[in-house]
Amino acid sequence: MKFSTYLTQISGVSIYPIISLSMFVVFFVLMIFWMYRLPKKEIERIENLPFDDKK
Amino acid sequence: MNQEKFYYDNKIPRLFAIACIFWGTVGMLLGVIAAFQLAFPVLNFSEYMPYLTFGRLRPVHTNAVIFAFVGNGIFTAVYYAIPRLLKTPMWNRALSLIHFWGWQFIIVCAAVTLLMGYTTGKEYAELEWPIDILITIIWVVFGINMFGTIFTRRERHLYVAIWFFIASWVTVAMLHIVNSFEIPVSFMKSYSWYAGVQDALVQWWYGHNAVAFFLTTPYLGLMYYFLPKAADRPVYSYRLSIVHFWSLIFLYIWAGPHHLLYTALPDWAQSVGTAFSIMLILPSWGGMLNGLFTLRGAWDKVREDPVLKFFVVAVTCYGMSTFEGPMLSLKNVNAISHYSDWTVAHVHIGALGWNGFMTFGMMYWLIPKLFNAKLYSRKLASAHFWIGTLGILLYAIPMYWSAFRSYFMMKAFTPSGQLEYEFIDVVQTVVPFYVIRAVGGTIFLIGVFLMIYNLIKTAQSGDFVESEEASAAPLVKEYTAPKNSIWHSLIERKPLLLLVLSLIVVGIGGLVELIPTFLVKENIPTIASVKPYTPLELQGRDIYIREGCYNCHSQMIRPFRYEVTRYGEYSKAGEFVYDHPFQWGSKRTGPDLARIGKKYGDSWHFNHMLEPTSMAPGSIMPSYPSMYENTIDKVSTNSKIHAMRKMGVPYPDGYEAIANQDLEKQAMQITKGLKENKIEIASDKEIIALIAYLQRIGTDIKLEPKK
Numbered sequence: 001m002k003f004s005t006y007l008t009q010i011s012g013v014s015i016y017p018i019i020s021l022s023m024f025v026v027f028f029v030l031m032i033f034w035m036y037r038l039p040k041k042e043i044e045r046i047e048n049l050p051f052d053d054k055k
Numbered sequence: 056m057n058q059e060k061f062y063y064d065n066k067i068p069r070l071f072a073i074a075c076i077f078w079g080t081v082g083m084l085l086g087v088i089a090a091f092q093l094a095f096p097v098l099n100f101s102e103y104m105p106y107l108t109f110g111r112l113r114p115v116h117t118n119a120v121i122f123a124f125v126g127n128g129i130f131t132a133v134y135y136a137i138p139r140l141l142k143t144p145m146w147n148r149a150l151s152l153i154h155f156w157g158w159q160f161i162i163v164c165a166a167v168t169l170l171m172g173y174t175t176g177k178e179y180a181e182l183e184w185p186i187d188i189l190i191t192i193i194w195v196v197f198g199i200n201m202f203g204t205i206f207t208r209r210e211r212h213l214y215v216a217i218w219f220f221i222a223s224w225v226t227v228a229m230l231h232i233v234n235s236f237e238i239p240v241s242f243m244k245s246y247s248w249y250a251g252v253q254d255a256l257v258q259w260w261y262g263h264n265a266v267a268f269f270l271t272t273p274y275l276g277l278m279y280y281f282l283p284k285a286a287d288r289p290v291y292s293y294r295l296s297i298v299h300f301w302s303l304i305f306l307y308i309w310a311g312p313h314h315l316l317y318t319a320l321p322d323w324a325q326s327v328g329t330a331f332s333i334m335l336i337l338p339s340w341g342g343m344l345n346g347l348f349t350l351r352g353a354w355d356k357v358r359e360d361p362v363l364k365f366f367v368v369a370v371t372c373y374g375m376s377t378f379e380g381p382m383l384s385l386k387n388v389n390a391i392s393h394y395s396d397w398t399v400a401h402v403h404i405g406a407l408g409w410n411g412f413m414t415f416g417m418m419y420w421l422i423p424k425l426f427n428a429k430l431y432s433r434k435l436a437s438a439h440f441w442i443g444t445l446g447i448l449l450y451a452i453p454m455y456w457s458a459f460r461s462y463f464m465m466k467a468f469t470p471s472g473q474l475e476y477e478f479i480d481v482v483q484t485v486v487p488f489y490v491i492r493a494v495g496g497t498i499f500l501i502g503v504f505l506m507i508y509n510l511i512k513t514a515q516s517g518d519f520v521e522s523e524e525a526s527a528a529p530l531v532k533e534y535t536a537p538k539n540s541i542w543h544s545l546i547e548r549k550p551l552l553l554l555v556l557s558l559i560v561v562g563i564g565g566l567v568e569l570i571p572t573f574l575v576k577e578n579i580p581t582i583a584s585v586k587p588y589t590p591l592e593l594q595g596r597d598i599y600i601r602e603g604c605y606n607c608h609s610q611m612i613r614p615f616r617y618e619v620t621r622y623g624e625y626s627k628a629g630e631f632v633y634d635h636p637f638q639w640g641s642k643r644t645g646p647d648l649a650r651i652g653k654k655y656g657d658s659w660h661f662n663h664m665l666e667p668t669s670m671a672p673g674s675i676m677p678s679y680p681s682m683y684e685n686t687i688d689k690v691s692t693n694s695k696i697h698a699m700r701k702m703g704v705p706y707p708d709g710y711e712a713i714a715n716q717d718l719e720k721q722a723m724q725i726t727k728g729l730k731e732n733k734i735e736i737a738s739d740k741e742i743i744a745l746i747a748y749l750q751r752i753g754t755d756i757k758l759e760p761k762k
């Protein structure tokens with residue numbers, strides 16, 4: 001009777017989690033890829049932004 | 056390049072900081088009172104007034120801590136950090152002030168109306184529709200101000216903290232709007248648009264993500280700004296923080312559907328899903344480690360600096376909660392934790408440890424800065440740290456303990472197959488744990504008072520710095536990104552794109568979960584014998600909602616032997632189709648009520664609600680004498696029935712006009728029955744409506760013809 005069982009009875013419902021899962025996987029992989037391509041110098045500048053207000 | 060001069064304003068952050076500490080104290084104090092009420096029911100003061108009973112006080116406590124304490128904490132950080140990170144003042148001072156005073160006004164309205172009994176009956180979204188609208192307006196004001204600032208910035212790059220703030224803003228807006236669909240019945244009374252199972256799904260979609268996007272992501276923004284500031288060194292790995300951000304906003308919104316619909320997945324997808332669920336603990340832990348590693352090689356500083364001490368424990372608690380959370384979603388763990396004190400312990404590790412300590416650390420760092428002073432006493436701050444830690448332990452350990460004890464007691468059977476313990480036995484066993492928990496909370500609160508004293512002294516010893524001068528060059532119009540950085544820095548330099556992308560990200564994630572939720576209505580097998588509530592029962596149900604009975608009682612029996620034996624046949628989805636809002640509850644301080652109808656006679660309820668200990672010696676339930684004096688609000692019957700029919704509850708056309716006749720008839724019947732038991736009461740009292748409702752709950756299904 002778990003209430004999610006009523007969800008699982010919707011016809012074709014499995015497409016939703018598959019959409020969500022596959023988009024997540026794609027996104028995650030792309031993101032890791034971008035991250036490694038960020039130039040080191042730029043990273044260094046950005047991560048020091050919180051200290052720019054020091055006189 | 057020509058430098059432009061401008062000023063960082065400190066007045067708004069100071070206002071928010073004061074509000075944060077003030078409401079934090081109030082919220083925690085209410086929590087302590089509520090905790091003591093569970094051990095000593097006289098503290099409900101219900102003999103004198105109905106306003107302070109646990110069922111009304113607890114929502115004020117939770118709302119105060121979440122939206123007033125943490126909310127003002129977020130705004131303190133935003134109004135301090137964003138201008139400095141973007142090298143520009145906040146965009147519009149008037150909007151800042153409207154935001155500040157508007158938010159405080161909402162908090163006051165919330166506290167007053169909740170204590171008066173105006174509630175939607177949906178946890179963490181209890182506020183009634185006029186306040187919901189007010190929240191929307193102020194939230195938009197905040198958003199305009201934040202984006203105005205971002206668009207007028209002098210720093211091209213958006214530091215990761217700002218991403219967290221932006222994503223939180225967008226998502227909270229979406230959650231608030233979707234979950235607040237309600238149909239107003241009168242000023243300050245509405246019914247949830249959704250019913251039963253669907254209402255529950257939307258509500259917990261909201262609840263789960265509110266924890267993520269109100270209590271977690273904005274505070275991560277806070278961590279990524281203030282932790283490096285306090286440690287005086289950049290975050291351990293900026294790259295990791297990017298992964299942390301994107302995977303987290305994905306994780307929360309997107310993990311939902313594949314948890315909920317797990318069993319509907321084909322095998323290959325289940326395997327991928329499982330692998331990912333495990334991987335998804337990583338971003339949170341990545342975030343925690345990122346915070347802790349920022350302090351690598353600086354542990355001598357941590358030993359000295361109370362700010363860093365608070366941050367270290369806060370971040371550790373974040374790691375603990377985010378590990379515990381996924382564990383609680385496992386089926387067999389959930390069977391134990393659901394409805395129990397385990398959940399309460401879990402959220403308090405988060406609230407006291409993560410949000411609380413993060414806020415305290417920020418305040419100990421920020422207030423000396425704002426007042427250009429040294430912290431009055433480091434020793435006192437260290438004392439606060441240890442007292443607070445002790446408070447958390449004394450809070451959490453008894454709760455875990457009581458959760459397991461009551462679990463084993465609830466499921467114990469004698470060899471002859473009878474339940475070994477009555478519910479009241481369990482109540483009696485856990486009361487001592489409630490006392491220790493309340494003491495733990497008190498100790499935590501004492502720590503807060505030490506902080507207040509310390510910060511006031513600090514402020515007095517310095518001079519408030521109203522604004523700080525700074526200068527920076529304006530952004531150049533034509534800008535070419537360095538090679539290789541196209542992708543991310545494209546997003547990062549374009550806040551609108553970031554906003555739109557995060558909206559798409561959470562939007563699609565939300566839709567993917569919500570579409571099946573909206574389809575579910577057609578898929579719930581209807582039960583022919585389940586009928587709409589009678590007018591009297593509907594009024595009784597609204598009293599049940601008003602008194603917040605759902606804070607202690609569930610209406611949802613799970614298909615376990617020890618529950619079915621104790622409470623009766625397990626709950627079916629089709630039983631709740633007319634429940635606007637659903638009242639499944641989330642915590643069983645009292646027994647489940649899904650099959651309470653006809654379990655006892657009317658006179659039992661009459662005596663029990665007036666004085667619970669008269670029927671159940673040792674009960675910790677509040678008494679409700681005011682229901683025996685107040686009369687049923689018959690004027691509202693018409694519009695209530697009307698609203699229900701609008702939402703598809705099948706009352707006959709024109710029924711609202713004659714509904715009160717049926718109401719009176721049913722009430723007379725109940726009073727007649729009571730009279731036979733030597734109980735005299737007028738038939739227009741609220742208790743009569745409540746009894747009618749209680750006697751109805753879960754009985755329809757018994758009328759179903761046996762197959």
